[in-house]
Each structure stands twice: as structure tokens, then as C-alpha cells.
Amino acid sequence: MSQNEKQWSRRDFLKVAGTAGVGAAITMPGYQVAAASSGQSVVPTRPFGQSGVDVSILSLGGMFDIRSNLIMMKQAMRWGVTYWDTADCYQRGSERGIGKYFDKFPEDRRKVFLVTKSDARDPKGMSRLLDRSLDRLQTDYIDLYFVHGVSRIDELDQDTRTWAEKAKAAGKIRLFGFSSHRNMEDNLLAAAKLGWIDGIMMTYNYRLMHTDPMRRAVDACVKAGIGLTAMKTQGGGSIRTDTDTELQMAGRFLQKGFTDAQAKLMAVWQNPNIASICSQMPNMTYLMANVAAALNRTKISARDMDLLQRYARETHSNYCAGCTHLCETAIEERVPIGDVMRYLMYCRSYGDRDYAAAEFKKLPPDLRRQMADIDFRPAEKRCPQKMAIGKLMREALDELG
Numbered sequence: 591m592s593q594n595e596k597q598w599s600r601r602d603f604l605k606v607a608g609t610a611g612v613g614a615a616i617t618m619p620g621y622q623v624a625a626a627s628s629g630q631s632v633v634p635t636r637p638f639g640q641s642g643v644d645v646s647i648l649s650l651g652g653m654f655d656i657r658s659n660l661i662m663m664k665q666a667m668r669w670g671v672t673y674w675d676t677a678d679c680y681q682r683g684s685e686r687g688i689g690k691y692f693d694k695f696p697e698d699r700r701k702v703f704l705v706t707k708s709d710a711r712d713p714k715g716m717s718r719l720l721d722r723s724l725d726r727l728q729t730d731y732i733d734l735y736f737v738h739g740v741s742r743i744d745e746l747d748q749d750t751r752t753w754a755e756k757a758k759a760a761g762k763i764r765l766f767g768f769s770s771h772r773n774m775e776d777n778l779l780a781a782a783k784l785g786w787i788d789g790i791m792m793t794y795n796y797r798l799m800h801t802d803p804m805r806r807a808v809d810a811c812v813k814a815g816i817g818l819t820a821m822k823t824q825g826g827g828s829i830r831t832d833t834d835t836e837l838q839m840a841g842r843f844l845q846k847g848f849t850d851a852q853a854k855l856m857a858v859w860q861n862p863n864i865a866s867i868c869s870q871m872p873n874m875t876y877l878m879a880n881v882a883a884a885l886n887r888t889k890i891s892a893r894d895m896d897l898l899q900r901y902a903r904e905t906h907s908n909y910c911a912g913c914t915h916l917c918e919t920a921i922e923e924r925v926p927i928g929d930v931m932r933y934l935m936y937c938r939s940y941g942d943r944d945y946a947a948a949e950f951k952k953l954p955p956d957l958r959r960q961m962a963d964i965d966f967r968p969a970e971k972r973c974p975q976k977m978a979i980g981k982l983m984r985e986a987l988d989e990l991g
């Protein structure tokens with residue numbers, strides 16, 4: 591726990607929860623939402639690896655219409671959510687929205703830890719996308735620049751390293767790293783050996799954080815001084831109330847004053863090696879709920895952690911763990927099974943069908959046409975989560991195609 595966090599107490603949380611930045615405390619089902627005014631209590635910070643930079647433990651994911659939500663962005667600043675995440679490929683004008691914000695509030699640029707990402711891998715493409723991002727974001731530097739969605743560490747090579755060093759020397763980026771939704775554990779372990787990666791954003795949640803491979807991978811990054819940001823922390827969506835475990839867990843968290851969604855964030859923050867959680871917060875309701883969770887100093891107890899793990903075991907076949915080196919190599923056709931699973935999650939768990947469908951439609955048309963006829967049984971045999979891959983691929987075709 592950082593010094594900044596130690597300064598926090600339940601008293602602080604209640605003070606903030608009872609203080610309205612804009613007038614009155616807001617009550618949500620099951621908990622009171624924090625509402626801090628400028629200069630008062632804010633989300634704590636943690637060191638980002640050994641970069642020398644402290645970042646807010648809650649990061650604002652930017653996959654939404656930021657241009658129409660500048661007031662919410664301002665409120666995020668007031669509550670100390672100063673780590674903002676976007677990407678060149680995010681739709682709905684994400685980068686341009688942040689640029690519009692900085693144009694309106696230029697004094698806030700230096701207070702924000704700004705992350706954007708490149709889909710390119712080659713130096714020429716990366717330079718083009720970085721310049722475009724700088725232009726859209728109306729800034730002359732990016733705090734942390736990620737190669738977006740790395741599946742295998744060999745997507746980064748000496749050319750990438752040289753490019754990153756030049757971009758740093760030119761003052762266009764301060765830190766460099768990558769994001770990863772697939773084969774995260776292997777990518778983290780390999781990155782720790784490279785010696786030139788400053789930060790990584792990876793899928794990390796209550797389902798994955800206790801596994802031996804993930805623990806080893808996080809430990810290696812910590813030793814290498816790499817800053818870590820967790821994403822996809824909800825582990826596939828809200829807890830339902832179909833089984834005894836689900837009912838027990840939802841009820842237990844509500845009794846303690848927070849929702850299961852907040853509990854999942856708090857479980858991840860309980861690992862001090864995770865500098866920040868990147869969460870999509872497309873409106874004030876999400877922002878308030880997540881800020882309240884970040885300010886809540888209640889510990890997730892060992893029993894609560896056990897319940898989360900039991901729930902994870904009972905629902906394993908609904909969750910894709912991103913181990914695509916297992917399933918995608920089991921079939922001849924180059925179907926990005928892990929990506930399609932993620933699009934289904936955006937649609938079904940996040941309720942964002944438009945984004946999911948737009949991403950799905952980027953797959954080559956021939957591949958999409960083929961998908962209904964592919965025999966996915968060899969992939970299913972290798973899947974540790976026992977997912978019904980063939981059925982889910984066909985459902986993705988119906989729902990998103």
C-alpha cells in the first residue's frame with residue numbers, strides 16, 4: 591500500500607460520500623456514492639512500476655462518446671480519476687473527445703496521465719499513428735504509449751525498441767509498453783525479460799489473479815519495475831442470482847454496503863502490485879460507483895475472496911481466459927477465437943452491441959462466411975475452461991454478423 595493510500599480511512603470515505611461536489615450526496619441502491627468537490631478527498635494513487643510516476647488507482651477507459659460527456663470528464667478530474675486511457679482505433683471519437691477536453695481545459699493536461707495505443711507494429715506505421723493521436727488529442731506528448739492488443743511478445747522486436755527510444759528522445763512519449771487480452775501470462779513473463787518495457791495493461795480479474803501462472807507473471811513484472819494496469823476486471827459481467835453461490839455472494843456484498851461489481855474492483859486493488867484498474871465508465875453512474883469503490887477502505891475478506899473463486903469455478907465455461915495459443919492452433923482456419931469471445935462479452939455483458947458488431951465486422955468476410963461450417967471440436971478439447979466454442983462462434987455470427 592502506498593503512502594497516499596495509507597492516508598485513507600473509512601472516515602475519509604464517509605466524508606466524501608457525504609460531501610457533494612455539485613450539491614448533494616447521491617444514493618444508489620445498496621451504497622452511497624462518493625461525490626467529492628475539488629480540493630477535497632480524491633481517488634488515491636499508486637506508483638506505476640519504477641517509472642517514478644504515481645497514477646490514480648482508477649483509470650477512465652475511453653471507449654465512449656467523450657465529446658458529449660465533457661462535464662463527466664471534468665467531474666472525473668475533480669474526483670482524482672486522472673489516468674485516462676484511449677486508443678487510436680477507439681470509435682465514437684474517443685481521442686478527438688479528449689482533445690476537445692484539453693482544448694477547453696488546457697490547464698488539466700499536465701494533471702492527466704494520458705495513455706493511447708497503436709494498432710500498427712511497424713515503425714513507420716507507429717510513427718504515423720502516434721502523430722495522428724497527438725493531433726487528435728491536442729497535446730504534444732503521450733504519458734504512456736501502448737502497442738495495442740499484443741498476442742505474442744515477438745510482435746515487439748528490436749525495431750520496436752529503437753522506435754520507442756527515438757519517440758522518447760523526441761519528447762513525444764514518456765513511457766512505452768503494450769496491452770494484452772490474449773496469452774497475458776506468457777506476454778508478461780517475456781516482457782519482464784526484455785528490459786525496455788515500462789508498462790503493461792492486461793486482462794486481470796478475480797478469476798485469473800489467483801492462478802499460479804498469473805501470480806508468477808505479475809511477480810516477474812514487479813521485479814522488472816514494470817507498471818501494471820488491470821482491465822476486464824469484471825471477469826465477464828455481473829453476477830447473476832441463479833445459483834446458491836451467486837445469491838450468497840450478491841447478498842453478502844450488498845449487506846456490506848457495496849455491489850458485486852464494486853467488490854470485483856476492490857478484490858483487484860487488494861493486490862498492491864496492480865497500479866491501476868482501467869474501467870469503461872461511459873456515464874456518471876459508472877463513474878460514481880467506481881469512485882466510491884476506490885475510496886472504500888473495506889477489505890475484501892478471505893471468505894469473500896473464497897466466494898468469488900467458488901463463483902469463478904462454477905461459471906468457468908462462460909468465461910474465456912484468453913489462452914488463445916491453445917484453441918486457435920488446434921484448427922487450420924485462422925479464426926481469432928479469443929477476439930470473437932471478447933466481442934460476445936462486449937455485447938452480452940457490457941450491453942454494447944454496436945461496438946461488438948463493429949469489431950466483429952472487421953474480420954475478413956471470407957472467414958466470417960466460413961465460420962458456421964468449421965469444426966471447432968479440436969479447439970474445444972484443448973480449452974481449459976470447457977467452453978462450447980463452436981456453438982459460441984455460431985451465436986456470434988447470428989448476433990454480430
Ligand code: SF4
Pocket residue numbers: 909910911912913914915916917918927928931972973974975976977979
Ligand atoms: S476459448 Fe478456451 S482455450 Fe480459447 S482462449 Fe478462450 S478459454 Fe482459452
